[in-house]
Structure formats: structure tokens, C-alpha cells
Amino acid sequence: MLLPSMIRFRPAFLAFLAAVFGGAVLAPAQETPLALIGAQLICVSGETHEEGVLVVHRGKIIIVGPRGTALPAGATTRDVRGQIIMPGLVDTHSHIGSPAGGDQSAPIQPDTRVLDAVDVRDASIQKAQAGGLTTANIMPGSGHLISGQTLYVKLRDGNTIDDLLITDKAGRVAGGLKMANGTNSRKDPPFPGTRAKSAALVREKFIAAREYREKIVRAKGDVDKLPPRDLALEILVEVLERQRVVHHHTHRHDDILTVLRLQKEFGFRVVLHHVSDAWKVSEEIAAANVPCSIILLDSPGGKLEARDVDWKNGVALEKAGVPVGFHTDDPVTDSRLFLRSAAFAVRAGMSRAGALRALTLTGAEMLDLQARIGSLEVGKDADFILLSGDPFSVYTHVLETYVDGVKVFDREKEKDRRWSTGGYGAGNPRAAHLCCFGTWEEAR
Amino acid sequence: MKKSARYFVTLTCLLAATTVAEDIVVHGAIIHTMAGATIRDGVVLIRGGKIESVGEAASVKIPAGWRVLKAKVVTPGLIDAHTVVGFSGILNQPQDQEQLEKSAPLQPDLRAIDAYNGRDPLVEYVRSFGVTTLHTGHGPGALISGQTMIVKTYPPNLDLALINPAAMTAATLGSGAKAEKDKAPGTASKAVAMFRAELIKAEDYVAKGKKSDIEKRPARDLRLEVLARALDGEQRLLITVHRHQDVIAALRLAAEFKLRIVLDGVSDAPLVLDEIKKSGFPVFLHPTMYRANNETENLSIETASKLRNAGIPFALQSGFENYVPKTRIVLFEAAIAAANGLSQSDALAAITIDAAKLLGIQQRTGSLEIGKDADLALYDGDPFEYTTHCTGVVVSGVVTDVQPH
CATH class of the missing domain: 3.20.20.140 (Metal-dependent hydrolases)
Structure with missing residues (x-):
């Protein structure tokens, strides 16, 4: 459709793009090809090679094959027999860098951007690299019906947030929109007091966005007839145009169905997040053809609407044919232990192949990044991890993490190792910020 | 019978039904007793809520008619x-x-x-x-x-x-x-x-x-x-x-x-x-x-x-x-x-x-020793592995859990 590009090429936005690109510094990847030889290659999209060959060059994967695959001339080789290489992990829902989106002034704030709030020097980002994460969807909290724009980042070693951005050919900064229903976004006015009110407020806003879009279409490019620019509505227009994916926090079975109802009415693309009661309504989710990003917690509860959250969500959704991804919701679960979440899904009956795909390619699909990341395939970004053993064993450590062919974590290096194990100086001196309980300390 | 008395009887029966310790044989491919060496192919005999004996299956006489629980790995509760x-x-x-x-x-x-x-x-x-x-x-x-x-x-x-x-x-x-x-x-x-x-x-x-x-x-x-x-x-x-x-x-x-x-x-x-x-x-x-x-x-x-x-x-x-x-x-x-x-x-x-x-x-x-409370946990593999299940729990001689978790 015409509309989003019209918005995109307004002068202010062009200036913004220039700033982004001007500031972006690509970290140096290998000028000579790097060949990793002998590891088990879990490619996710293709067959697993027991003692495979992976060659990366200038940030991209250039060769994936079985033992004996010919190497390019001049390649640096490394013998990594006994290790396992798999695609970098994709966390579809994280709060690393401790960003806040909307404030407490209103329940609907699509104009706020996580882009403007991520602290790239926060320890949580190094810890995520230590956990094997290479891509994350950094989200604002769930204390609003719409809490702001999310940001898809590559976990490069960045000096500023611009170094972590993912942009498409048109220069668009990749990200979605965070929405929530249920109890987190219920509070005193102007926030909604009930579930029905929550849905009504959201519908009202999306209807306003439709009308805004129609006004722009009717203006046919005539600047005098264009409505005044509205930062909130123009983001919802991107959602209506299916260009920006909604990442929707939801727990209880009826709240899940409410999201599906809104999705049907407005036609937006949505990923359901958390989905505690997924096992109760997996058929309905499958019928709506909506993917789910689930979380696996050590115990259920913590609030009424998450009382029935269960590790069997993975297998229940998989059996119903719903695409499943995982998320850390860091700091709710620890990015360094992201593989553990998938392992618990396997413990409860999910297939190993499904859980491996959920950690990588299915997650990438939820972020529209499957053409670039999520599997070991020629032409894709060289985002991968080296493991000491089976991805689903407690005794396995992430040894190295590569993003765009650059090693961003190496357990052999004492400085990096500390991000993996913790210890003096590896923590955050501040409390983690949560949606609706304030800080951990305040919540106590 | 008076209403209160009836309640009392019902309550007593319920308590009895839920707290009765059975005679149980727990058979483990590996038993971590936490008191001495790990036993391979061992058994723990449980009677009256207490551990009656612990040892290699070959050396312990297993009474007939006792409830049998089997597991790859057995640990103390x-x-x-x-x-x-x-x-x-x-x-x-x-x-x-x-x-x-x-x-x-x-x-x-x-x-x-x-x-x-x-x-x-x-x-x-x-x-x-x-x-x-x-x-x-x-x-x-x-x-x-x-x-x-x-x-x-x-x-x-x-x-x-x-x-x-x-x-x-x-x-x-x-x-x-x-x-x-x-x-x-x-x-x-x-x-x-x-x-x-x-x-x-x-x-x-x-x-x-x-x-x-x-x-x-x-x-x-x-x-x-x-x-x-x-x-x-x-x-x-x-x-x-x-x-x-x-x-x-x-x-x-x-x-x-x-x-x-x-x-x-x-x-x-x-x-x-x-x-x-x-x-x-x-x-x-x-x-x-x-x-x-x-x-x-x-x-x-x-x-x-x-x-x-x-x-x-x-x-x-x-x-x-x-x-x-x-x-x-x-x-x-x-x-x-x-x-x-x-x-x-x-x-x-x-x-x-x-x-x-x-x-x-x-x-x-805290350990599987004769005379101690019969508190046991059963697993289908290394208890620490993410994908291992707890397949049985015994508390004071009562089998409380048998669904793999």
C-alpha cells in the first residue's frame, strides 16, 4: 500500500533514517573465510551434519555441509570436533537493556519507542550474548493496552543502540508493537478497570487509526488535505497495513480469545505472548492461524491469570499445528538459561526438532527475519553458537556466540566468562524494572 | 449419630485413607543412599513409614505382596x-x-x-x-x-x-x-x-x-x-x-x-x-x-x-x-x-x-538408611537433567506422586 511509504518519506523521517545510518557502525567481520570443522551442525532448516563444515565470510554463511566439503582458498580453519553448532537463539520477547515504553499517563501509547530507551551498556545484554542469544525482540512492559514500539536487535557489541539495529532495504528499523490485556493493564483511570473496557479502548483507537488512514488516502498526496501528523495513529496504520506485527501479552483463555477477536476485526498480524492458558484453547489458536511465543517458568502462579501456566503448552500447541517460539521475558527468566526453557518443553512432550526450531527459525519468523536468520543456510547472517554438548542438557555450556560473523562471547576469556557465571562486577547495580510491580525491591 | 460426630468419623476416615503408609519395595537401577556408596540394582524396603532395609536386590529378601515401585534412579526425598x-x-x-x-x-x-x-x-x-x-x-x-x-x-x-x-x-x-x-x-x-x-x-x-x-x-x-x-x-x-x-x-x-x-x-x-x-x-x-x-x-x-x-x-x-x-x-x-x-x-x-x-x-x-523415615524420590534418569522426569515420590512411607513430572 501507498500509505506507509508516504509516511516514511516525510522529511522528518528521512532525517531520522540518515541519523540511524550515519551512526551505524558495522563491526568488522572476517576478511578471510573462517571454517569451523568437525562440529555437529544442527542446521534447523536442513539435515544435521554429524561432523560438518561451516564456513562464514564477511558476516554471512557461505558453506554448510558434511565432513569433507571443500573449503574456499585461504580459509582460516578451526577444529571444533566434539562441539555442537546451531543457529544463534532468537528471543522473541525480552526486556534486556531495561527500557521503559509508555509512562503512566495513558493506557495506549503506540508513539513511544523502545529505540529511545535501551541502555546498551546494561549487563543484561552481555549476559544474553553469554546465553547464546543473537537476536532479541526488546519490548516495553505489559502495564498498558499498548505500551509502545518494540525493537528487534542483533546482539552485536554496540557502542550505541544504533549499532544493534536491524534495517531492511528501505531503511526501515525492524520492530513490532507491544500490546497487553488481562490484569497488568488494569488500574485506576485513565487505564481500564475491566476486560471489556480494555477491549473497547483498543477498538476505539484502531477505528480512529482506520479513519486517519482513510483521510490520508482521500488527500491523494495533497499536503493541505492531509490530517495533522499523529505519531500514535501512524504506527497503528502500519499495524493495520500488516507491516508491523503486534506482540500481544495475554494469559487467560478468555483473554487469548479476545486477542483473536480483535485480530479478526482489524486484520492485523499478531504473535501471542506468554499464553499461559494455551493448552486450554490450542484448537482455537490453531484455527486463527496465529503463532505463539511461550514462556516456561519454574513454577506456575505469581498472579491469578498465570495460575495454570504449564510446560505442556509447547506440546499442546505443537500438536494443534500452531507455530511455537520461546521467550525469556528477561528478567523474568534468565537469558543465560534460554536453552533450558526449550528443554523443559521437551521434558513435557514437545519434539526435540520442534523445540530447536522454536528457539531459532520459528522465532525469526515471528519477527519477519527468517530470510536473514534462524538457520544455518548459505546466504544467511553468520549468527551461530558453539555448545559443549547437547542443547537440552543441563551440563552443556554455551562456549561461543557469533553475530554477523563476529565473536561476541567466548567462554575461554575471563572477561566474557564472568557474564556467563556471574560474580563480582557482573551484575546490575539497579533493580530490574517490571510491568506492574515497580522494581523487585518495591514489589516486596 | 449426631451431625458433629458423623463429621468426626468422616474426617478420621479421610485422614486414615490419605496418610496410611504402605509396605513398599522400591527397586532402583541406581540408588543414591547418601550414606555410603551408590547401590546398583538395589532395593529399599519400606514398612510402617520407615525404611526397613536397603541393599543390592540380590542380597535383600523381597517380601511377597508388597507394592513395587521401579525407577532408574532413586534418591532420598x-x-x-x-x-x-x-x-x-x-x-x-x-x-x-x-x-x-x-x-x-x-x-x-x-x-x-x-x-x-x-x-x-x-x-x-x-x-x-x-x-x-x-x-x-x-x-x-x-x-x-x-x-x-x-x-x-x-x-x-x-x-x-x-x-x-x-x-x-x-x-x-x-x-x-x-x-x-x-x-x-x-x-x-x-x-x-x-x-x-x-x-x-x-x-x-x-x-x-x-x-x-x-x-x-x-x-x-x-x-x-x-x-x-x-x-x-x-x-x-x-x-x-x-x-x-x-x-x-x-x-x-x-x-x-x-x-x-x-x-x-x-x-x-x-x-x-x-x-x-x-x-x-x-x-x-x-x-x-x-x-x-x-x-x-x-x-x-x-x-x-x-x-x-x-x-x-x-x-x-x-x-x-x-x-x-x-x-x-x-x-x-x-x-x-x-x-x-x-x-x-x-x-x-x-x-x-x-x-x-x-x-x-x-x-x-536426608539419606536412605534403616530406621529413617521413608522419604524417597524416583527419577527416570539423572535427576539433574532438564529432560528427566520425577516418576515417583514417597513421603513418610506414603506414595504421593506417580505421574511423571
Whole structure:
């Protein structure tokens, strides 16, 4: 459709793009090809090679094959027999860098951007690299019906947030929109007091966005007839145009169905997040053809609407044919232990192949990044991890993490190792910020 | 029959039905008894809620007609050395949160037995992974928050499950002890000052209580009575501390008043290993996967192995979570320790026999030995592996769980 590009090429936005690109510094990847030889290659999209060959060059994967695959001339080789290489992990829902989106002034704030709030020097980002994460969807909290724009980042070693951005050919900064229903976004006015009110407020806003879009279409490019620019509505227009994916926090079975109802009415693309009661309504989710990003917690509860959250969500959704991804919701679960979440899904009956795909390619699909990341395939970004053993064993450590062919974590290096194990100086001196309980300390 | 009498009979029958210990043979490909060598292809015979014999299957005569449970791996029932399960309920709403009373900073008189909910779903949840004993009660977050107790995870009836009604008195030092704004204690120093003043009061109370003239003895004081038990070492103080300076402050306090203490949490333990070792006091280490921020920012998942190497007695715990997960599972905390420097057997000891010794219940539970309570956990593989299931739990001779979890 015409509309989003019209918005995109307004002068202010062009200036913004220039700033982004001007500031972006690509970290140096290998000028000579790097060949990793002998590891088990879990490619996710293709067959697993027991003692495979992976060659990366200038940030991209250039060769994936079985033992004996010919190497390019001049390649640096490394013998990594006994290790396992798999695609970098994709966390579809994280709060690393401790960003806040909307404030407490209103329940609907699509104009706020996580882009403007991520602290790239926060320890949580190094810890995520230590956990094997290479891509994350950094989200604002769930204390609003719409809490702001999310940001898809590559976990490069960045000096500023611009170094972590993912942009498409048109220069668009990749990200979605965070929405929530249920109890987190219920509070005193102007926030909604009930579930029905929550849905009504959201519908009202999306209807306003439709009308805004129609006004722009009717203006046919005539600047005098264009409505005044509205930062909130123009983001919802991107959602209506299916260009920006909604990442929707939801727990209880009826709240899940409410999201599906809104999705049907407005036609937006949505990923359901958390989905505690997924096992109760997996058929309905499958019928709506909506993917789910689930979380696996050590115990259920913590609030009424998450009382029935269960590790069997993975297998229940998989059996119903719903695409499943995982998320850390860091700091709710620890990015360094992201593989553990998938392992618990396997413990409860999910297939190993499904859980491996959920950690990588299915997650990438939820972020529209499957053409670039999520599997070991020629032409894709060289985002991968080296493991000491089976991805689903407690005794396995992430040894190295590569993003765009650059090693961003190496357990052999004492400085990096500390991000993996913790210890003096590896923590955050501040409390983690949560949606609706304030800080951990305040919540106590 | 009168209505009340009918209820009584019904109740009695129900209790009988749910608490009867069976005659059971537990057959394990591997049995970690935690008392001597691991037994391969072994059996544990259980009768009357107690362990009747343990040994290799070939050497133990297996009685006919007993219920048979089989598993790849059998361990003693797990012990969570410090938790708030049964107090901090699953819903996390005011009506199910009993672990902390905020009206006053010093409330040692709050008994754990008056608030435990043995039917909170989290009790059953942790049990389904093999946890059979909890040291639970008042949590961290106040200078002295109340007392703790030791209880089995079955049956839900407290009187039947209780091991020790007044195990320790729970205290907190450091920023975790701070009261809400403008109330005391507002600093770590103030917390110690108030603690010392209260202990001095208790000393005075004890001294006056010994006067021969009954008229000169003080009126009974529930708070000071409990602190008196701390002073004579009868009821240990469980002091939650994380920062290294607060660890030292706790040790200073213990030395001044000749207290028996347990250091709880202790994120900064690696910084003060020598001092802890010298004190002789044990550590109930923070959950291995505890969040690192504020007071806990320096914690390491390798600390358990450092305590082990330093020769400091310790046990592992699930701790307290104010949000999610509403409780951790001590088995998983030990698993991560085992994957990060601690040996598998030391990790298992930290949630069985070592925890039992440090809680003073090693005569009852913590290992598979003749005469001990029949508390067992059954697994279909290495108990620490993510994808292993707990396939059976026996508490005091009652088979409570058989669904793989």
C-alpha cells in the first residue's frame, strides 16, 4: 500500500533514517573465510551434519555441509570436533537493556519507542550474548493496552543502540508493537478497570487509526488535505497495513480469545505472548492461524491469570499445528538459561526438532527475519553458537556466540566468562524494572 | 449419630485413607543412599513409614505382596533448606501472602505454625519433583520477621507433617532489612543497632527471670522469650545477608552475643570465604539461579563449588520470590550448581543429607538408611537433567506422586 511509504518519506523521517545510518557502525567481520570443522551442525532448516563444515565470510554463511566439503582458498580453519553448532537463539520477547515504553499517563501509547530507551551498556545484554542469544525482540512492559514500539536487535557489541539495529532495504528499523490485556493493564483511570473496557479502548483507537488512514488516502498526496501528523495513529496504520506485527501479552483463555477477536476485526498480524492458558484453547489458536511465543517458568502462579501456566503448552500447541517460539521475558527468566526453557518443553512432550526450531527459525519468523536468520543456510547472517554438548542438557555450556560473523562471547576469556557465571562486577547495580510491580525491591 | 460426630468419623476416615503408609519395595537401577556408596540394582524396603532395609536386590529378601515401585534412579526425598512455600502462596495476592508482616521491624514472636497452608498448590508442586521436606516460614525482608519450621510436604495436615515447629528465627541485615520509608531501620547501621538493643533487652529479660524473688521477675514477653532461645543457642538465628559488609556485620553480631547463626543468601560469599570459614557457621546459599541485582548483583552460579572447596558447610534452597516463579525448585538449583563446578554427589548432598544435618533432622531424613523415615524420590534418569522426569515420590512411607513430572 501507498500509505506507509508516504509516511516514511516525510522529511522528518528521512532525517531520522540518515541519523540511524550515519551512526551505524558495522563491526568488522572476517576478511578471510573462517571454517569451523568437525562440529555437529544442527542446521534447523536442513539435515544435521554429524561432523560438518561451516564456513562464514564477511558476516554471512557461505558453506554448510558434511565432513569433507571443500573449503574456499585461504580459509582460516578451526577444529571444533566434539562441539555442537546451531543457529544463534532468537528471543522473541525480552526486556534486556531495561527500557521503559509508555509512562503512566495513558493506557495506549503506540508513539513511544523502545529505540529511545535501551541502555546498551546494561549487563543484561552481555549476559544474553553469554546465553547464546543473537537476536532479541526488546519490548516495553505489559502495564498498558499498548505500551509502545518494540525493537528487534542483533546482539552485536554496540557502542550505541544504533549499532544493534536491524534495517531492511528501505531503511526501515525492524520492530513490532507491544500490546497487553488481562490484569497488568488494569488500574485506576485513565487505564481500564475491566476486560471489556480494555477491549473497547483498543477498538476505539484502531477505528480512529482506520479513519486517519482513510483521510490520508482521500488527500491523494495533497499536503493541505492531509490530517495533522499523529505519531500514535501512524504506527497503528502500519499495524493495520500488516507491516508491523503486534506482540500481544495475554494469559487467560478468555483473554487469548479476545486477542483473536480483535485480530479478526482489524486484520492485523499478531504473535501471542506468554499464553499461559494455551493448552486450554490450542484448537482455537490453531484455527486463527496465529503463532505463539511461550514462556516456561519454574513454577506456575505469581498472579491469578498465570495460575495454570504449564510446560505442556509447547506440546499442546505443537500438536494443534500452531507455530511455537520461546521467550525469556528477561528478567523474568534468565537469558543465560534460554536453552533450558526449550528443554523443559521437551521434558513435557514437545519434539526435540520442534523445540530447536522454536528457539531459532520459528522465532525469526515471528519477527519477519527468517530470510536473514534462524538457520544455518548459505546466504544467511553468520549468527551461530558453539555448545559443549547437547542443547537440552543441563551440563552443556554455551562456549561461543557469533553475530554477523563476529565473536561476541567466548567462554575461554575471563572477561566474557564472568557474564556467563556471574560474580563480582557482573551484575546490575539497579533493580530490574517490571510491568506492574515497580522494581523487585518495591514489589516486596 | 449426631451431625458433629458423623463429621468426626468422616474426617478420621479421610485422614486414615490419605496418610496410611504402605509396605513398599522400591527397586532402583541406581540408588543414591547418601550414606555410603551408590547401590546398583538395589532395593529399599519400606514398612510402617520407615525404611526397613536397603541393599543390592540380590542380597535383600523381597517380601511377597508388597507394592513395587521401579525407577532408574532413586534418591532420598529432597530437602529444601530454606523456602517460603506454604506461606507465600501461588496467587501472590495479599490474602495468600503470609511470609512477611510489615507493621513492626522486630517480631520474633510470630510463629510459623500459625500460618502454614499445607494445601497451597505450590506444596504439591514442589513435592512432584521429589521435595519431601521444607524448612519454611517467615521470609526475609524485616529485621526479624518471625520464626520458621520444618515440615514434610505430605500430608497437608500440619500436625501430622510437622518435624520441628520452631526451627529458627528469621532475620535480615543489610538493605533487605530496611523498613518502608521514614520508618526504622532505614539504614544497615540502624538495623544492627536495633538488633543489638533488642538482644541486650533479651539478656536482661533472661537475667531478671532468674531472680529468686518471683515478684522481681519480668512479665512474660513473647518476643523476648524467642530471642532468649537465640541467646542460649536453642533456636538458631537465620540471618539473610547478601553484601559482604553485611555478612561481616552478622558475624560480628554473633560473636558479641555468642549466637548460633546460619548465614542465608550470601551473594557475596566468594569475597569473604575465609571469614565465613573461620566463624564455623553454615551457609544456606541463595538459589543458584537467583536474580543478580541490587544487593545480589555480585552473585555467581559457581558459589556452591567455592563453598565446597573452602570446606564451608552449606545447603541449597529455593528462597523467596516476590513475583515469578512464585517458587523455585531446589532440585533445579542443585542441578545448575552441578553443571557449574560442584560435583553431582555434592550437589545431591546439598539438598539431602547435608541439608538434613544443618537443619538438625538427620536422624529422621536426608539419606536412605534403616530406621529413617521413608522419604524417597524416583527419577527416570539423572535427576539433574532438564529432560528427566520425577516418576515417583514417597513421603513418610506414603506414595504421593506417580505421574511423571
